[in-house]
Amino acid sequence: MSEALPSGQSAPTVLRIVLGKRLKELRESRDIPLEDAARALSVSHLTIRRIENAQVSLKIPYVRELLRLYAVSDEEARDFTDMAERANEPGWWHNYKTALPDWFRAYVSLETAAEVIRVYEPHYMTGLLQTRDYARTVIRAGFPYEPEEDLERRVELRIRRQALLEKPDAPKLWVVLEEAALRREVGGPAVMRAQIERVMEVAADPRITLRILPLSAGAHSGTSGHMTYFRFHEQELQDIVYTEVGLTSAVYFDQRPDVVAHLEAYTRISRLAAELLPDTRTYLDHLRKEFNR
Structure with missing residues (x-):
């Protein structure tokens, strides 16, 4: 490691x-x-x-x-x-440094430069696809005593990161979500309905692949927690895997055995999701209607 x-x-x-x-x-x-x-x-x-x-x-x-x-x-x-x-010039995220945890600053740089991003998210909608209301609720849960002004700064940073997906050279984004992440009611039915509609909209982009791993999958390779896998245009920069450790730290893996182990686990999870729930859009449409209350 x-x-x-x-x-x-x-x-x-x-x-x-x-x-x-x-x-x-x-x-x-x-x-x-x-x-x-x-x-x-x-x-x-x-x-x-x-x-x-x-x-x-x-x-x-x-x-x-x-x-x-x-x-x-x-x-x-x-x-x-x-x-x-x-x-040596600071990245655009430098203006948000007070809203960025120390251990997450390198992540934004990697995300901005990546050619391919693969995300496995077991708990919440992945940040690149969150609506503003959903993001605000999730961030407030993580920072319950944050002053409102600072909280909004964190929300703005998360929304600003999403501009990455609108660029002509946007990275290919692969996301595997646990079903629990979609069924966990964040912010109430209206927020969840808008969030699912947002996901359905962006999932139509051919550069974005979304798969949902149903609860029926049981134990699997991803139960150790969130991971993000980055691949880059630059040949000198090897693939890097990011994983969170507890609430206040993270690890960035760049050694080939570690990267390969995480990529293989991600591939197994992705294939399992495709086998168990091949029609993602129909599932999301049914789930959206469930929150229509």
Whole structure:
């Protein structure tokens, strides 16, 4: 198991992760030890490791000196430095940092850059598909003592994330929902009816696949809890899996055995849902009518 990304104020953009990995590949391809790279910058070898793991921002003088040490061409060095400057720019979510838990900041960066997102959600409607009223109720349950202004800031962040699905290059989104997540009445019948109608609307998008795992499935591979699987355009960035740990932390897996284990579990869950409940739209339509009271 590995925590692929740092949490907290330094949560990186995906570009910074990619550039850190490129710097590591350049160093290793030149057979330069961490200690020699650190000596060139007059820093500790731990600083080089943090740069390569995207745990600190890319200081441009450091980047230039490392590229010189790695004998990178002038043209390639200029391109790399330009990208490093862009990588240090805060993402759009930076304006919402007070509404983002430390351990969730990297998630928004990954979500924004992903080519494919696979979500398994056992408890609630997944955040990318929530209506405003549904989101407000769920967030209030998680933060019962939050001042109203701060609560609305969290709601606004969740709704802002959904703009991702409207982009021309929107990621492919695969969602497996537990039936319990749809039957748990959040905010009352009217809120639930509107939420189900919202899901039926977006599920018509060919880039979105929604499957529902009925209660009759019994024990299965996903009973350990929520997971999100990210795949990216950038070849340097391997697939990453996010899982929540309790109420106040999360783990980001990037080691291949961990990622493969989660993907295989997700695939089994998805196939089981398709077998047990192949007609998702009809089920949602019946459920919507149940909340018509």
